[in-house]
Amino acid sequence: MLAYAIRRFGQSFIVLVFMSFLVFVGVYAIGNPVELLVNPQADEAERIRATAALGLDKPFLEQYWVFLKGAASGDLGKSFVFNVPALTLILDKLPATIELAFVAMVIAISLGIPLGLVAGLKPDSFIGRGIMAGSIMGFSLPTFWVGLVLIMIFSVHLGWLPSNGRGETVLVAGIPVSFLTMDGIAHLAMPATNLALFKLSLLIRLTRAGTREAVLQDYVKFARAKGLPQRRVIGVHVLKNILIPIVTVIGLELGSVIAFAIVTESIFAWPGTGKLLIDSINQLDRPVIVAYLLVIVSLFVVINFVVDVLYSLLDPRVRLGGAAAAH
Amino acid sequence: MAEPARVEGPWVRFWHEFAESRLALVGLALLALVVAIAILAPVISPQNPYDLAQLDVMDSKLAPGEASGTGKTYWLGTDDQGRDMLSGIYYGLRISLGVGIASTIFALAIGLVFGLVAAYFGGWVDTLVMRIVDIQLSFPAILIALVLLAVLGQGVDKIVVALVTVQWAYYARTVRSSALVERQKEYIEAARVLALGQARVVFRHLLPNCLPPLIVVATVQVAHAIALEATLSFLGLGLPITEPSLGLLISNGFQYLLSGKYWISFYPGIALLVTIMAINLVADQLRDVLNPRLRK
Numbered sequence: 041m042l043a044y045a046i047r048r049f050g051q052s053f054i055v056l057v058f059m060s061f062l063v064f065v066g067v068y069a070i071g072n073p074v075e076l077l078v079n080p081q082a083d084e085a086e087r088i089r090a091t092a093a094l095g096l097d098k099p100f101l102e103q104y105w106v107f108l109k110g111a112a113s114g115d116l117g118k119s120f121v122f123n124v125p126a127l128t129l130i131l132d133k134l135p136a137t138i139e140l141a142f143v144a145m146v147i148a149i150s151l152g153i154p155l156g157l158v159a160g161l162k163p164d165s166f167i168g169r170g171i172m173a174g175s176i177m178g179f180s181l182p183t184f185w186v187g188l189v190l191i192m193i194f195s196v197h198l199g200w201l202p203s204n205g206r207g208e209t210v211l212v213a214g215i216p217v218s219f220l221t222m223d224g225i226a227h228l229a230m231p232a233t234n235l236a237l238f239k240l241s242l243l244i245r246l247t248r249a250g251t252r253e254a255v256l257q258d259y260v261k262f263a264r265a266k267g268l269p270q271r272r273v274i275g276v277h278v279l280k281n282i283l284i285p286i287v288t289v290i291g292l293e294l295g296s297v298i299a300f301a302i303v304t305e306s307i308f309a310w311p312g313t314g315k316l317l318i319d320s321i322n323q324l325d326r327p328v329i330v331a332y333l334l335v336i337v338s339l340f341v342v343i344n345f346v347v348d349v350l351y352s353l354l355d356p357r358v359r360l361g362g363a364a365a366a367h
Numbered sequence: 368m369a370e371p372a373r374v375e376g377p378w379v380r381f382w383h384e385f386a387e388s389r390l391a392l393v394g395l396a397l398l399a400l401v402v403a404i405a406i407l408a409p410v411i412s413p414q415n416p417y418d419l420a421q422l423d424v425m426d427s428k429l430a431p432g433e434a435s436g437t438g439k440t441y442w443l444g445t446d447d448q449g450r451d452m453l454s455g456i457y458y459g460l461r462i463s464l465g466v467g468i469a470s471t472i473f474a475l476a477i478g479l480v481f482g483l484v485a486a487y488f489g490g491w492v493d494t495l496v497m498r499i500v501d502i503q504l505s506f507p508a509i510l511i512a513l514v515l516l517a518v519l520g521q522g523v524d525k526i527v528v529a530l531v532t533v534q535w536a537y538y539a540r541t542v543r544s545s546a547l548v549e550r551q552k553e554y555i556e557a558a559r560v561l562a563l564g565q566a567r568v569v570f571r572h573l574l575p576n577c578l579p580p581l582i583v584v585a586t587v588q589v590a591h592a593i594a595l596e597a598t599l600s601f602l603g604l605g606l607p608i609t610e611p612s613l614g615l616l617i618s619n620g621f622q623y624l625l626s627g628k629y630w631i632s633f634y635p636g637i638a639l640l641v642t643i644m645a646i647n648l649v650a651d652q653l654r655d656v657l658n659p660r661l662r663k
Contacts, residue, residue, distance in 0.1 A: 055502060058502075063514070066514060066515075066518045067514075067517075067518070176644065176647055176648065176651070177644070179647055180590070180640055180643040180644035180647050181640055181643075182594050182597050182598065182614075182636065182639050182640065182643070183598065184597075184598055184601045184602075184614075184617070185597075185617055185632070185636035185639060185640070188617065188620075188621060188624055188632050188633075188636065189633070189636070191624060191625070192624055192629050192632075192633070195625070196624065196625060196629070203625065295505075295506075295507065296507040299506075299507035299509055299510040300507065300509060302509065302510075302513065302602070303509070303598055303601070303602065306602060307621075317513075318602060318603075321513075321517040321604070322603070329514075329517065333510075333514065336510070337506075340505060340506065344505060
């Protein structure tokens with residue numbers, strides 16, 4: 041197990057270094073930030089001074105080397121626009137994004153698995169078909185457009201929910217969170233629902249497919265033949281066996297929820313990292329873009345790593361298979 | 368084996384199995400309608416939305432069904448420049464579908480070649496290609512496309528490049544896994560024994576038998592490509608304002624939404640939804656029909 045974890049960790053590190061190079065090369069090619077930062081009336085000398093101050097006059101490889109040295113000590117450069125460390129900027133906004141992603145995942149899981157179970161147990165019933173039709177809708181609805189429709193209904197037409205911002209926050213262990221105040225919850229409701237919709241559809245389909253296969257298995261028939269109550273057959277025998285792929289997908293989708301939060305944050309003006317990224321792209325704030333991508337990539341690498349380890353804990357076959365391959 | 372007496376050709380049988388689902392037929396009909404509108408947009412549009420001479424600022428932000436001063440009725444209203452939304456949607460569909468289909472075809476071609484090569488040759492080629500695919504697929508498509516467009520800038524060609532880059536890996540993986548199974552089969556061995564050229568074995572013998580799962584993936588991916596393009600355009604990173612796709616139309620209306628002028632964003636979204644849903648319905652049924660495990 042430990043050897044497996046170390047090997048996976050080594051792979052993750054290589055991915056991270058590789059991605060940092062790709063990101064740096066890519067972002068390096070984006071426009072000339074000096075044009076946007078210097079006063080348009082500035083003369084040539086001032087332009088050159090600004091370029092030198094940002095370190096943009098050095099050759100590309102030297103810039104990358106300076107960046108790598110800084111990155112190793114936790115310094116990802118200063119934002120051109122805000123003149124504060126890019127990493128600080130990202131980490132300040134990260135709790136808002138994580139809160140949004142987390143609440144969205146909770147909504148998707150707490151609705152998706154029960155609905156998927158119902159649809160899987162009664163695939164031909166009216167309810168089962170209705171749930172599936174809903175999930176096809178959820179797959180087809182463009183996330184950003186649903187966000188607009190939500191604003192249209194609940195903010196403009198009914199006037200129930202605010203359409204932007206985070207609302208009132210309270211500090212928990214020094215981190216501001218919205219979900220503990222009524223105002224915060226009102227602000228969180230629409231963005232979180234919006235972000236949850238796609239994952240909800242995915243979980244319904246996954247649970248339904250797993251359930252349909254599981255109820256045909258011998259162990260379920262046997263459990264029924266033993267006279268176990270329906271509740272126990274479904275809660276223990278079916279659910280336990282379909283949970284493995286579901287847990288994997290939930291883990292992997294956590295990363296994609298954070299990425300999709302870019303869209304939701306832009307619509308609802310949620311002050312998270314996604315909105316920061318879009319603003320930074322528009323302002324050519326290279327250090328922030330690079331820092332965002334590296335933080336997100338690291339987050340993904342960690343999530344994938346944790347999912348892999350969890351998976352091997354949940355499913356002995358993976359653990360044993362891995363051990364056999366290692367010898 | 369309910370009807371053993373009837374002999375059907377493969378296409379006829381395929382059609383009969385597909386038509387078993389009424390929902391899929393509805394999807395197919397909707398899809399045909401959407402494609403017809405996209406192709407015929409210049410003929411059926413009440414107005415050419417790109418021709419500024421036809422626009423009248425006096426007509427801007429009219430509600431659906433309202434008539435202009437000149438007596439023309441705008442059934443879906445107008446946008447901030449007095450552009451007829453219905454015409455805008457027809458032309459927008461053309462661009463959204465065009466971008467979706469073009470990027471799917473290119474991504475399919477690239478993924479196909481890499482997937483087949485990886486499966487057929489195996490060894491380090493396979494390891495290299497699949498490692499790249501794995502790394503790429505561990506990142507959400509929208510993130511990769513976003514960064515690419517930030518680097519490349521706006522334009523139809525650039526968004527196609529970005530969509531192809533995020534999509535090829537799905538095809539490569541699908542083709543490789545079915546090609547690995549097919550490669551073991553006797554007809555490939557027979558083709559090799561006949562000393563046919565490698566290219567001929569790969570493309571004439573291996574490829575046709577890997578197609579069914581690929582068709583399903585490609586159908587789903589057209590829908591994904593359209594949704595992704597719309598999202599990127601909405602974020603202001605996709606297409607230029609001169610060629611508004613559905614996503615850009617929705618984005619234009621966003622700023623008027625809070626003042627209650629919903630139609631500028633709402634109707635293009637409905638068009639987008641119908642398009643994507645039609646494709647998904649067709650893809651769902653294709654998946655069932657082409658899945659050998661569900662064969663009765």
